[in-house]
Amino acid sequence: MSAKSEKLMNLFFFLSALAIIAADRITKYWVMQNLPENSSINIIPRILLITHVKNSGASFGLFQGYANILAIISVIAIILIIFIKIYLKFDSYFYNIAIGFILGGAVGNLIDRVFYGEVIDFLNFAYWPVFNIADSFIIIGFGIVIIFLFKEYFKKSGAKST
Numbered sequence: 001m002s003a004k005s006e007k008l009m010n011l012f013f014f015l016s017a018l019a020i021i022a023a024d025r026i027t028k029y030w031v032m033q034n035l036p037e038n039s040s041i042n043i044i045p046r047i048l049l050i051t052h053v054k055n056s057g058a059s060f061g062l063f064q065g066y067a068n069i070l071a072i073i074s075v076i077a078i079i080l081i082i083f084i085k086i087y088l089k090f091d092s093y094f095y096n097i098a099i100g101f102i103l104g105g106a107v108g109n110l111i112d113r114v115f116y117g118e119v120i121d122f123l124n125f126a127y128w129p130v131f132n133i134a135d136s137f138i139i140i141g142f143g144i145v146i147i148f149l150f151k152e153y154f155k156k157s158g159a160k161s162t
Contacts, residue, residue: 024137032052049124050122053130098141098145109135
């Protein structure tokens with residue numbers, strides 16, 4: 001990868017992470033300022049509500065009451081994401097944006113854990129635990145990375161067999 005290409009990939013990585021952190025902070029701030037805790041706004045009847053809840057656990061309400069341990073795990077995850085970014089230098093916009101999504105989501109939820117002791121959640125789809133923008137982009141980022149890695153694997157294994 002050329003130096004110019006590497007700089008461009010780093011730019012996509014950092015801008016996507018910053019965009020997710022900003023979107024997460026703005027939406028959580030709006031919810032905290034405009035919606036009392038444990039109350040909802042009905043957006044699409046019986047499908048989507050904006051519900052202000054706090055989650056002291058991990059995704060989907062797992063591990064409630066372990067905020068300090070989850071904060072430490074978040075810091076370790078953030079360090080690992082940066083480590084992966086540094087050592088797996090893929091020349092792909094999708095990969096670098098996806099890793100940025102994961103980093104941005106992890107930082108967004110860590111900010112909540114550090115300042116509030118729990119994560120602010122608000123996206124409430126029927127029959128699904130309440131979540132937030134950070135959670136969404138962690139999942140989206142992982143999905144893109146998995147697709148990318150499978151694509152790279154099959155590209156390389158196809159090249160070896162011909």
